[in-house]
Amino acid sequence: MTGNIRVAGEQKQGLARAGQIYHDRDIRMRQLKAEGRKVLGYLDIYPVLEMLTALDLVPFGILGDIKEPISRADACLPTIVCPFLRSALDLGLKGRYDFLDGLVAAHTCEVGEKWAHIWRIYIDLPYIHYIDTPHTTHQSAREHLAVLLSDFQGTLESFTGAKLTPERLRRAIRMHNEQRALVRGLYDLRKPDPPLIAGTEVVQVLVALISLPVEEGNELLRQVIDEVKQRHDGPKKKPARLLLWGSVVDSTDLIAMIEDLEANVVMDDTFVGSRAYFSDVKLTDDPLEGLAEHYLVDIRNPRTFRETALDEANRKDYWADLESRHGYLKDYAREWNVNGVILQTLRYCDIQGYEVPGLKDYLEHIGLPCTYLEWNYSQAALSPLRTRVQAFLEVIG
Amino acid sequence: MVEEKKKFINRLKSMYALRANIDKMYARTVEASKAGNPTAWCAVNWWEADPILKAMGVEVVYPENYGAVCASAGVAQDYLERSAAEGFPTYLCGYARNCIGYAARMKELGEIPPEAPLGGMARPVLLLNSSALCDARYKWFQSLGRYLDAPVWTVELPHPGVKESQADGAHEQNIRFMVGELKEFIAFLERLLGKKMDWARLDELASAFIEVNRIWYEINELRKARPCPMHSRDFWTCMTASLYPSGDPKESLKLYRDLLAEVKERVANKIGAVAPEKYRLLFAELPPWHDLKIFDEMAERGWSFVVESWAYHPPKPIDLSHVSDPLERVARHTYRWFTGYFANALQEDEYMGYFAYPYLEWARDYQCDGAMLHPLLSCRTATNHLVLVQDRLLSKLKVPSLVAEGDIVDFKTFDHPGTMRKAEAFEEIMDHYRGLRRGEGLPW
Numbered sequence A: 001m002t003g004n005i006r007v008a009g010e011q012k013q014g015l016a017r018a019g020q021i022y023h024d025r026d027i028r029m030r031q032l033k034a035e036g037r038k039v040l041g042y043l044d045i046y047p048v049l050e051m052l053t054a055l056d057l058v059p060f061g062i063l064g065d066i067k068e069p070i071s072r073a074d075a076c077l078p079t080i081v082c083p084f085l086r087s088a089l090d091l092g093l094k095g096r097y098d099f100l101d102g103l104v105a106a107h108t109c110e111v112g113e114k115w116a117h118i119w120r121i122y123i124d125l126p127y128i129h130y131i132d133t134p135h136t137t138h139q140s141a142r143e144h145l146a147v148l149l150s151d152f153q154g155t156l157e158s159f160t161g162a163k164l165t166p167e168r169l170r171r172a173i174r175m176h177n178e179q180r181a182l183v184r185g186l187y188d189l190r191k192p193d194p195p196l197i198a199g200t201e202v203v204q205v206l207v208a209l210i211s212l213p214v215e216e217g218n219e220l221l222r223q224v225i226d227e228v229k230q231r232h233d234g235p236k237k238k239p240a241r242l243l244l245w246g247s248v249v250d251s252t253d254l255i256a257m258i259e260d261l262e263a264n265v266v267m268d269d270t271f272v273g274s275r276a277y278f279s280d281v282k283l284t285d286d287p288l289e290g291l292a293e294h295y296l297v298d299i300r301n302p303r304t305f306r307e308t309a310l311d312e313a314n315r316k317d318y319w320a321d322l323e324s325r326h327g328y329l330k331d332y333a334r335e336w337n338v339n340g341v342i343l344q345t346l347r348y349c350d351i352q353g354y355e356v357p358g359l360k361d362y363l364e365h366i367g368l369p370c371t372y373l374e375w376n377y378s379q380a381a382l383s384p385l386r387t388r389v390q391a392f393l394e395v396i397g
Numbered sequence B: 001m002v003e004e005k006k007k008f009i010n011r012l013k014s015m016y017a018l019r020a021n022i023d024k025m026y027a028r029t030v031e032a033s034k035a036g037n038p039t040a041w042c043a044v045n046w047w048e049a050d051p052i053l054k055a056m057g058v059e060v061v062y063p064e065n066y067g068a069v070c071a072s073a074g075v076a077q078d079y080l081e082r083s084a085a086e087g088f089p090t091y092l093c094g095y096a097r098n099c100i101g102y103a104a105r106m107k108e109l110g111e112i113p114p115e116a117p118l119g120g121m122a123r124p125v126l127l128l129n130s131s132a133l134c135d136a137r138y139k140w141f142q143s144l145g146r147y148l149d150a151p152v153w154t155v156e157l158p159h160p161g162v163k164e165s166q167a168d169g170a171h172e173q174n175i176r177f178m179v180g181e182l183k184e185f186i187a188f189l190e191r192l193l194g195k196k197m198d199w200a201r202l203d204e205l206a207s208a209f210i211e212v213n214r215i216w217y218e219i220n221e222l223r224k225a226r227p228c229p230m231h232s233r234d235f236w237t238c239m240t241a242s243l244y245p246s247g248d249p250k251e252s253l254k255l256y257r258d259l260l261a262e263v264k265e266r267v268a269n270k271i272g273a274v275a276p277e278k279y280r281l282l283f284a285e286l287p288p289w290h291d292l293k294i295f296d297e298m299a300e301r302g303w304s305f306v307v308e309s310w311a312y313h314p315p316k317p318i319d320l321s322h323v324s325d326p327l328e329r330v331a332r333h334t335y336r337w338f339t340g341y342f343a344n345a346l347q348e349d350e351y352m353g354y355f356a357y358p359y360l361e362w363a364r365d366y367q368c369d370g371a372m373l374h375p376l377l378s379c380r381t382a383t384n385h386l387v388l389v390q391d392r393l394l395s396k397l398k399v400p401s402l403v404a405e406g407d408i409v410d411f412k413t414f415d416h417p418g419t420m421r422k423a424e425a426f427e428e429i430m431d432h433y434r435g436l437r438r439g440e441g442l443p444w
């Protein structure tokens, strides 16, 4: 399989190619369909993509579109739920994803779960599977997820008529781990001051990645990393080096608004950002066990409940608990030389919303200024946010 | 002479004793705490953790129930404001924000706030929540770490998809998962409390809870009668003894048996909760606790609410007498509650087998003329499925819906007069669809 993409006679490379796919996400999928490949859509980071890749299925990340007004989804999902999910369903109902042969969903969050069931009622596809990812890291939850993945394997095998051998799965895991390592390499380019790559460019690359088969995504990443290392017209040095935390960020709009000010977004903890890429899947004897461990335990995401850190008297130690849940952000801040954090949640995102006061406590405790933005996944919401970000930048100097 | 105000809902007499039994849980917990005995704040967990806590001698209160208590007592608004001042987004669950405001105030005062209704919730040694149905429960309890030093435990409940749940081996695997979970919970609890589980007591309690729910189910089945003998208002009052089972289950059992006898008598004598019963309605999901009187005004118009709130209903009974392990019995009972409608849903190509599909079955079985849907501005769980329910009821059964937005705790969001105006117009719509249903040969 070649990593090059031919689009209307022109062949783009690196960042230009990422930008092109970002703007025209299904371009490669429609070509692959024409070549006879099957494309399965998926939502968020819990569907186990390695298993699709191993069976030569093409995973395609379903996203929303903040520029497209939501109309059709109003007839099946109320207005007071996550606007990203509403937008993603709206696009599905409008036929934006009509090239999909199937859908894989998981219990990402409560509304994400309902979203999957509603999708299935209103948008029929030849293959649909829902993975009931547990909520905790308990031993029984890990074992249960491994069993659920073996059920998932069964339905994929019936759908494709192919056998998913451990060897095929291991090969796919290696390819996805390679992608994770390459993304971390891409993020390394944000460590210098000024960063070698803008936050908006990173989002374009990451959106492109979930719109390509893994091997093509890896090739794209290599091209981007080479290009960025060699170019001399990267972002300008700015006083603020920010970490962006929270709900889904699947377009460049929010980051563009921030980077238009005196700030570079140099690190993130979001989907489509670092969350899916900052730990590898271990190659265990039974590959499903390694996958279960990865998706339940290794991925840091507030949707998974983690045990309270207790002191000797079996009482909860608040600061130890915050450290065990958010300590990785301190590492990010140190390695990426961050001097401010923007916490953002989409309105109605419960998973991230409950984290905000505790996370603020933690960041203040470790001496990192932060601000909190709540928005509704619309371009109109961005101008009032701009004033808030500006005020925050003045505080951090 | 004072003229007695006419009551339009004929409330069940046996309901009052059940309510009193629940209200006592707050005082019991405060006393236990003063005596140095373990107490817990518990999310509704559909009988998974309740018998275990009880068997370990832990006194429990349910902050969700307390949210409704604070809303009815008029103190919730201050707690909501406190939660916002603490930095919690205002779109979060009303119960959660009420509880967070309460906990913040308790921490500040170093004791139960004096304005707290029913004696307040005592400081817990454990926060027990469940992964069932809603993200808010476990995230909210986790966030209470700012104010309380009690550890948090989350009991898992599997949420299989309708189709996936019917796959070979799925049912038994989910039960195994739940039993494994409960074992882990017991091990944690034994460490926390420094004592061992009383297995004989657990066995007894597990059976008692199952029996309570069996009777409670039977009572609700009788509501299919015309006229309906029990109104949703009585359901919401009585459900607490099943859902928040903190009292003595033997006492609850007796009280539910009394309730059953009274409902049976009403059915035999054709006594309705609303007379005349002009319209039979279902209600989804959680009611406006701060404005329950709206149902009296609707009753005055002949509206009887005959079924409601799927999540608060007991499971369809199954025979578990052959299951000797109490944990397995508990798991099967709770799993039944969650998935009891799944097989039928799949046959009808409905993939939201809990919350949404049961209303289709109920609208048919309880012969409903309309549905009242109450989307909550702060609760995704009780709201996600309502547009779907509205669509399915109308397209499959020609049952129309009245939609009134609001909140469980924040009374500012509910438009009482507007809802009553809509209700008046809705009667014509119900009449119209009744004609259509009959024209299509549907039996009501």
Ligand code: SF4
Pocket: A082, A083, A084, A085, A108, A109, A110, A111, A112, A247, A248, A346, A348, A349, A350, A351, A352
């Ligand atoms: S942004 Fe929040 S509510 Fe929306 S899909 Fe993600 S976790 Fe769920």
Ligand code: SF4
Pocket: B064, B093, B094, B095, B096, B134, B135, B136, B137, B378, B379, B380, B381, B382, B408
């Ligand atoms: S179901 Fe709704 S009301 Fe109940 S705890 Fe969850 S968010 Fe709150």
